[in-house]
Amino acid sequence: MKPTTDPVLTAREMRGAEERLMAGGATARTLMEIAGREAADWVWRAAAGRSVTVLCGPGNNGGDGFVIARVLQERGLPVEVIAPLDTGAQAAGEARAAYAGPIVESADNAVLVDCLFGTGLSRPLGGDLTGLLRDLAQRHAYRIAVDLPSGVESDAGRMLDEDLPDYHLTIALGAWKRSHWLMPAAARMGERRLVDLGIGEVAGAARLSTTPQVSPPPASAHKYSRGLLAVVGGAMPGAAMLAARAAMRAGAGYVKLLADYKSPMTPDELVVDDSALEESLSDERIDAVAIGPGLGRDAAARGRLLTALARADRLVLDADALMLLRPGDIEDGQEVLLTPHGGELDALCQAFGVEASDRIERALAVHRLAGCAILAKGPDNVLIDQDGQITLFPPAPSWLSTAGTGDVLSGIAASRMATGKNAGDAAEEAVWLHTLAARMTPAPFCSGDLIRYIPIAYEHFL
Ligand SMILES: NC(=O)C1=CN([C@@H]2O[C@H](COP(=O)(O)OP(=O)(O)OC[C@H]3O[C@@H](n4cnc5c(N)ncnc54)[C@H](OP(=O)(O)O)[C@@H]3O)[C@@H](O)[C@H]2O)[C@@H](O)CC1
């Protein structure tokens, strides 16, 4: 298992972590005081002397708001509090009593601090509260969410109401919540900061990916020792070619395209092997196989997929291969990475009889039933590695929403696997290489442009 140094928790895991802190002597009130003070530091910096409105809700998120308001006022900042609901939680009530400043119906200040709801939000806000939030958002040029923007459900990245405001800064308390890194919620949060409450590691929790370190080839390297990747082509040349071209720049020493076409666009460095698939895959020097981009979805394509699965132990399955995969295809002892986008994850769930609605739960179920690692790719990548560890990532640039970038990602992941990385590490490195290449490629770009920036991204992680 990877260390969960930066855990990403569900609301339930967060409550468990809070209970452990309390068993160690902390109280809800002391935790609120620490969280509120630390959050106030961030608000103080962002406000830079400007006036602040704190919107406080009925629970402990509202209690944090009263601490923030008190601390900012003690430091001399002009502060007003709006508290549209009665305070319910005991610690929050104490925090409210300790705040001596103005409580108003509405306010026009420079900075809005949203402490209406955090992880305790259990249902949509409804008309009055959404109206209030939208109105306040219009009146405040700079908006900060404490723990979570109100209206975000903690675990699945869902918005419980429509047309809620965007924020410039979101201050997570104690630990990241899954929705800090899942769309569509993550897109509303602006910059993210984390306040440490000493929660430490949480067994079984998701983790936030940290930047990888890749290596140069060892001094004694030759093309085979660096990893031979076979990309299995099929009906359409373009997508397999993209995956192969990306793989050539992501670490493998030798990339072969197994297909019966040679287009004028084929790079000189790419070896195209058009012999029968059984024969070309019998080369024992092959370290990993990538199959799916441009494979097709007919019986011949399914035949090529079964041949690849019969002949290779380490594979990346993408695109059409994911539409063709069936329960029982992957055998024990094989190391396989699936890289589905949303529609392909739907198809996998259908093929494997998975009914969960939460994306992470769906990916976990496919991981268990298919017996492999899975990278659910998109603007918010979710990785389940071979051991079931969930890893989330900082958001990828939205310019990646263009044809072929998924083929590039699976090509990079396959290249990393060919170098000897296990499926989970290969996928994690691929996401970072792909994301950084996208940040550096002049936009709007197409997937071919993106490929040229993979080596520059690689160099960055050396
Ligand atoms: N964990 C930790 O270590 C720490 C946690 N801290 C803070 O605690 C926060 C979690 O606090 P929390 O559990 O009190 O939840 P919170 O989000 O304030 O709201 C719950 C209240 O709202 C109500 N309510 C819900 N939905 C509603 C709706 N649609 N419309 C109206 N009401 C609605 C709900 O009522 P009920 O559903 O019970 O009817 C309940 O009264 C967390 O985000 C962080 O900020 C820090 O202080 C320190 C360390």
Ligand SMILES: [K+]
């Ligand atoms: K909030």
